[in-house]
Amino acid sequence: MSEQELGITESKEYATGDWYAEVVQKAGLADYAPMGGFIVTKPRGYALWEALQDNLDGWFKDTGVDNAYFPMFIPESFLEREKDIVEGFDPEVAWVTQGGHEELEERLAVRPTSESIIAPFMADWVRSHRDLPLRLNQWCSVVRWEATETKPFFRTKEFLWQEGHTAHASEDGAWDETMLRLDQYERLFEDVLAIPVMRGRKPPHDKFPGAHTTTTVEALMPDGKSVQSATSHYLGTSFAEAFDITYTDEDEDEAVAHTTSWGLSWRALGALIMTHSDEQGLVVPPTVAPTQVAIVPIWQEDTKDEVLEYAEGIAEELEDAGISVDLDDRDERNPGFKFNEHELNGVPVRFEIGPNEVEDEEITVVHRPDGESIVEDREEIAETVEDHFDDVYDKLYEAAEENLEENVREADSAEEILGTIGQHRGYVKAPWCGDEACETAIKEKIAAEIVMCPLDRDVEPESDECAICGDEAHEVAYFAKSY
Amino acid sequence: MSEQELGITESKEYATGDWYAEVVQKAGLADYAPMGGFIVTKPRGYALWEALQDNLDGWFKDTGVDNAYFPMFIPESFLEREKDIVEGFDPEVAWVTQGGHEELEERLAVRPTSESIIAPFMADWVRSHRDLPLRLNQWCSVVRWEATETKPFFRTKEFLWQEGHTAHASEDGAWDETMLRLDQYERLFEDVLAIPVMRGRKPPHDKFPGAHTTTTVEALMPDGKSVQSATSHYLGTSFAEAFDITYTDEDEDEAVAHTTSWGLSWRALGALIMTHSDEQGLVVPPTVAPTQVAIVPIWQEDTKDEVLEYAEGIAEELEDAGISVDLDDRDERNPGFKFNEHELNGVPVRFEIGPNEVEDEEITVVHRPDGESIVEDREEIAETVEDHFDDVYDKLYEAAEENLEENVREADSAEEILGTIGQHRGYVKAPWCGDEACETAIKEKIAAEIVMCPLDRDVEPESDECAICGDEAHEVAYFAKSY
Ligand SMILES: [Zn+2]
Numbered sequence: 001m002s003e004q005e006l007g008i009t010e011s012k013e014y015a016t017g018d019w020y021a022e023v024v025q026k027a028g029l030a031d032y033a034p035m036g037g038f039i040v041t042k043p044r045g046y047a048l049w050e051a052l053q054d055n056l057d058g059w060f061k062d063t064g065v066d067n068a069y070f071p072m073f074i075p076e077s078f079l080e081r082e083k084d085i086v087e088g089f090d091p092e093v094a095w096v097t098q099g100g101h102e103e104l105e106e107r108l109a110v111r112p113t114s115e116s117i118i119a120p121f122m123a124d125w126v127r128s129h130r131d132l133p134l135r136l137n138q139w140c141s142v143v144r145w146e147a148t149e150t151k152p153f154f155r156t157k158e159f160l161w162q163e164g165h166t167a168h169a170s171e172d173g174a175w176d177e178t179m180l181r182l183d184q185y186e187r188l189f190e191d192v193l194a195i196p197v198m199r200g201r202k203p204p205h206d207k208f209p210g211a212h213t214t215t216t217v218e219a220l221m222p223d224g225k226s227v228q229s230a231t232s233h234y235l236g237t238s239f240a241e242a243f244d245i246t247y248t249d250e251d252e253d254e255a256v257a258h259t260t261s262w263g264l265s266w267r268a269l270g271a272l273i274m275t276h277s278d279e280q281g282l283v284v285p286p287t288v289a290p291t292q293v294a295i296v297p298i299w300q301e302d303t304k305d306e307v308l309e310y311a312e313g314i315a316e317e318l319e320d321a322g323i324s325v326d327l328d329d330r331d332e333r334n335p336g337f338k339f340n341e342h343e344l345n346g347v348p349v350r351f352e353i354g355p356n357e358v359e360d361e362e363i364t365v366v367h368r369p370d371g372e373s374i375v376e377d378r379e380e381i382a383e384t385v386e387d388h389f390d391d392v393y394d395k396l397y398e399a400a401e402e403n404l405e406e407n408v409r410e411a412d413s414a415e416e417i418l419g420t421i422g423q424h425r426g427y428v429k430a431p432w433c434g435d436e437a438c439e440t441a442i443k444e445k446i447a448a449e450i451v452m453c454p455l456d457r458d459v460e461p462e463s464d465e466c467a468i469c470g471d472e473a474h475e476v477a478y479f480a481k482s483y
Numbered sequence: 484m485s486e487q488e489l490g491i492t493e494s495k496e497y498a499t500g501d502w503y504a505e506v507v508q509k510a511g512l513a514d515y516a517p518m519g520g521f522i523v524t525k526p527r528g529y530a531l532w533e534a535l536q537d538n539l540d541g542w543f544k545d546t547g548v549d550n551a552y553f554p555m556f557i558p559e560s561f562l563e564r565e566k567d568i569v570e571g572f573d574p575e576v577a578w579v580t581q582g583g584h585e586e587l588e589e590r591l592a593v594r595p596t597s598e599s600i601i602a603p604f605m606a607d608w609v610r611s612h613r614d615l616p617l618r619l620n621q622w623c624s625v626v627r628w629e630a631t632e633t634k635p636f637f638r639t640k641e642f643l644w645q646e647g648h649t650a651h652a653s654e655d656g657a658w659d660e661t662m663l664r665l666d667q668y669e670r671l672f673e674d675v676l677a678i679p680v681m682r683g684r685k686p687p688h689d690k691f692p693g694a695h696t697t698t699t700v701e702a703l704m705p706d707g708k709s710v711q712s713a714t715s716h717y718l719g720t721s722f723a724e725a726f727d728i729t730y731t732d733e734d735e736d737e738a739v740a741h742t743t744s745w746g747l748s749w750r751a752l753g754a755l756i757m758t759h760s761d762e763q764g765l766v767v768p769p770t771v772a773p774t775q776v777a778i779v780p781i782w783q784e785d786t787k788d789e790v791l792e793y794a795e796g797i798a799e800e801l802e803d804a805g806i807s808v809d810l811d812d813r814d815e816r817n818p819g820f821k822f823n824e825h826e827l828n829g830v831p832v833r834f835e836i837g838p839n840e841v842e843d844e845e846i847t848v849v850h851r852p853d854g855e856s857i858v859e860d861r862e863e864i865a866e867t868v869e870d871h872f873d874d875v876y877d878k879l880y881e882a883a884e885e886n887l888e889e890n891v892r893e894a895d896s897a898e899e900i901l902g903t904i905g906q907h908r909g910y911v912k913a914p915w916c917g918d919e920a921c922e923t924a925i926k927e928k929i930a931a932e933i934v935m936c937p938l939d940r941d942v943e944p945e946s947d948e949c950a951i952c953g954d955e956a957h958e959v960a961y962f963a964k965s966y
């Protein structure tokens with residue numbers, strides 16, 4: 001890349017969408033595929049996905065989940081079966097109709113989600129209470145044929161995700177599972193991605209079709225829009241009844257299982273990129289950064305050897321400590337170019353090493369998010385750098401937390417909801433009667449919706465009256481514009 | 484499962500195909516999907532795939548490979564472009580023709596392999612010699628619409644694999660890459676899967692279309708058939724020319740890159756399962772076993788507490804040492820049933836623990852492959868068990884090696900080739916003129932083919948004359964029946 005190509009030209013504040021698209025491309029996270037709605041995930045973007053997977057997959061396995069793999073195609077008749085209880089994904093399905101030169105007798109859906117192919121196998125595998133709980137997960141890609149503008153990681157026809165599907169003997173077991181997965185999603189955002197989230201449940205009209213309750217973690221983006229970042233569904237017995245997921249209980253009686261499903265997609269990457277990045281490019285926390293430390297040696301001809309030797313020793317020490325480091329000893333680039341490039345690519349910590357550092361046995365440590373520069377002793381640098389990772393993490397988390405805290409507001413009339421969202425975006429809490437029509441009234445005027453209600457159904461609204469219709473308020477609704 | 488359902492009923496020797504299918508199903512590795520040609524990979528099968536992935540993916544990353552993800556669909560016009568240099572996969576492609584309720588303007592192929600969508604991006608990303616080598620890999624599923632009988636992991640319309648695609652400035656660089664990946668595949672088989680393999684190259688008429696050279700690792704199955712277990716292709720400049728993968732060299736001249744591709748599919752799992760398993764069920768080495776040790780406590784009412792406590796202490800110690808252990812303390816099953824079940828499921832080492840073991844502070848250790856039983860001290864068991872893992876590995880490897888060594892034979896006439904393969908299966912080495920017609924002559928009579936030739940092109944055939952046609956022999960061909 002030339003100097004010019006390195007720069008982000010769009011404004012994060014005034015043209016968030018364009019800025020985001022520019023960061024994704026210039027930081028080498030993704031490219032647009034030739035077919036509208038598809039992207040190519042480039043190595044740096046995919047490495048972020050792998051880091052996220054490593055964390056979540058480990059927690060899943062530690063808590064009894066087994067990975068499996070189900071076919072990417074689902075016969076139309078299987079999707080139809082699901083229709084008995086839910087509205088199908090029909091309008092969004094990509095259909096395979098030809099295999100080789102032959103027309104298929106039955107169309108095959110490219111999986112939009114896998115309930116309808118997994119549930120029959122769960123029914124087959126569950127016989128006795130001893131087979132429960134059954135916890136399956138798969139990491140795969142899914143396709144939903146939506147005709148919308150492509151936005152990498154946020155809106156694509158094909159996307160990567162994991163989908164968990166579990167069956168339990170009791171309602172309590174299934175509820176605990178639903179909440180355990182929601183906890184793990186929250187942990188991923190708060191402890192790995194440096195993004196505070198709000199936990200809640202979707203309003204009844206916006207649940208996953210057929211679900212008893214859909215829980216969600218919502219993250220507030222810098223432009224004041226909410227991202228539904230992961231969902232965990234308690235499905236009750238509706239899927240188990242439709243697909244005959246039954247078991248013989250301890251008294252040898254036949255019983256219907258309670259099921260859950262839960263999923264997180266690469267939309268989490270979109271939230272990660274958008275939350276922390278800036279007009280110098282990508283910003284990510286050290287917890288997921290493919291390169292955690294960039295070492296930039298600064299030399300003249302007569303100091304090159306000593307500077308490089310010193311830098312190499314440091315790189316080796318970091319690597320031995322399991323830190324991902326890039327010693328940028330390219331001859332053809334000057335230090336300023338290298339600084340810009342590593343900033344663009346989201347390397348969270350930079351070491352600057354010149355003859356002074358060598359002489360004083362020190363290292364100049366620079367934090368990506370804010371450019372803070374600290375001189376550290378060379379000795380025990382592999383330990384010291386971990387403190388810098390923590391500092392960088394905290395800086396990112398705190399900035400996001402501040403944004404969230406400043407942007408939850410209250411309102412008690414439709415006018416106030418509209419005015420507050422219009423002026424500030426963010427979340428607006430309002431007492432709500434529970435009727436979808438009251439959401440529609442807001443949605444029609446400002447394209448904001450109820451993104452969640454508090455998980456605790458006993459949370460009392462501030463007022464007895466629905467902010468929109470004036471009927472009795474039953475709960476608190478969080479209105480926001482959303483991705 | 485009942486006692487009865489645990490048993491394998493088919494003969495490995497006399498009905499290898501049926502026996503294999505029975506092991507796959509009863510050991511919980513895979514089920515048949517409702518659509519012919521598709522399977523569901525169950526947790527135990529998928530865990531084997533993950534173990535294999537972990538090893539290979541780590542080696543790839545250690546040697547400069549970046550993972551990426553390309554769309555699962557490829558526009559027909561992109562596949563057509565590849566046709567300029569190779570025969571396409573057309574007859575084997577599953578086509579998406581409808582998205583939602585709309586007919587697509589251009590059919591989309593579900594990827595049968597990704598050269599045609601990856602190469603244009605490589606062309607875009609490679610500008611200067613500084614961008615080389617470019618090494619990309621993706622783990623994904625691919626679809627080939629072949630109308631054959633389903634054989635889990637060996638023959639399925641959808642299968643999981645990795646495909647590596649690299650570009651290099653020089654022929655040497657690309658050749659080194661081709662051989663490095665072949666080495667890593669060999670290492671996977673020999674050091675992880677306990678399967679000795681033969682390295683070779685495919686005869687010219689059986690190369691990957693468009694490739695300069697296709698190299699292969701071949702494994703001999705117990706039924707005397709060869710499995711092409713992974714391939715690594717040196718593509719020369721043909722793909723780079725077709726897709727404009729060019730770069731500016733150090734002298735600022737335009738040059739064409741040399742490319743490679745290399746892949747390994749879940750067929751490797753098929754080879755793993757088939758090689759080691761027996762008529763008690765699955766056998767796998769401890770290197771990949773999802774459960775490495777099953778602890779079966781053997782108690783009477785009056786010894787239950789002490790036996791269980793002792794067993795729990797051992798389980799904990801193994802877990803702390805990073806060993807995957809299953810303490811099978813189920814009340815409702817007797818030890819004999821448990822032994823059978825863990826054998827069926829391929830747990831390589833079993834600990835039997837009764838009151839005697841508790842009293843003597845010992846453990847009875849039993850090896851899955853051959854039932855060998857050794858009494859070990861309780862102390863330092865987490866270290867001792869590693870020696871048993873090595874022993875079990877060696878037993879499996881040596882048995883497979885013996886099978887391979889006994890089954891490479893020589894022949895110098897068509898009659899002898901046919902007779903030897905007919906009687907013994909295995910590999911038959913013969914001098915060969917290089918003409919496909921001579922392979923066809925054999926193939927038509929006994930469904931055996933040339934599975935490889937020695938990698939070293941200077942290996943001299945034993946005789947000057949092609950065993951089949953009598954013309955001058957240029958190389959050595961290995962004939963075998965194959966999967
Ligand atoms: Zn209302």
Ligand SMILES: [Zn+2]
Pocket residue numbers: 915916917918921949950951952953954
């Ligand atoms: Zn010949």
